[in-house]
Amino acid sequence: MKVKILIIALVIIAAMGFLGFKYQVQIQALMQTPEVVKSTRPFYIPLEKMVVSVESERTIYYVMMEVTLETKLEASIEGINYFMPVIRNSFVRNLSQRSYDTIRKNLKNIEQLQIEMLSGLDEELTRYEMNGLIDDVLITKLVVQ
Incomplete structure (x- = not known):
């Protein structure tokens, strides 16, 4: 047996x-964990327009800004959509801390403003351990009244 x-x-x-x-x-x-593949074609996520008031010595101005986010990872789109309130809040806080004169200077150098907005956004998303979702911030419209 x-x-x-x-x-x-x-x-x-x-x-x-x-x-x-x-x-x-x-x-x-x-x-094995799946390998994250960056796309050669970027993905764009447009945001709703934002209106922020900024102060000058004489009056209050309003800044209307439209932004589109760029990512090369398709998997990041879901994370970007989930963190959209945080992303929008980051942009509004960034703009509202600027003076009218600073924003007028940025109108001549939009690329620098985009870099600063992306940097602030990366700092904010780092708090949630979600930095690196966004590759670029594209300001598609900026109006100061």
Whole structure:
């Protein structure tokens, strides 16, 4: 009886070893985490327009800004949509802390303003351990009244 159990156990172990060897590639593929692939074509997520008041020495001005976010990771789109309130809040806070004169100067150098907005946004998203979602901030419209 013990011999039969021993033979059955050896057959099962041999079969498992054979199957493990045969399906080794598939097992390794299942155990590895999927590789994140950056797209050669960026994805764009437009935001709703934002209106912020800014002060000057004489009066209050209003800044209307439209922004589009750029990412090269399609998987980031879901995270961007989830954190949209945080993203919009970051832009509104960034603009509202500027004076009218500063914003007028930024009108001549939109690229610098975009870099500053992206930097502030990255800092904000770092608090949620979600930095790196956004590759670029594109200001598509900026009006000061």
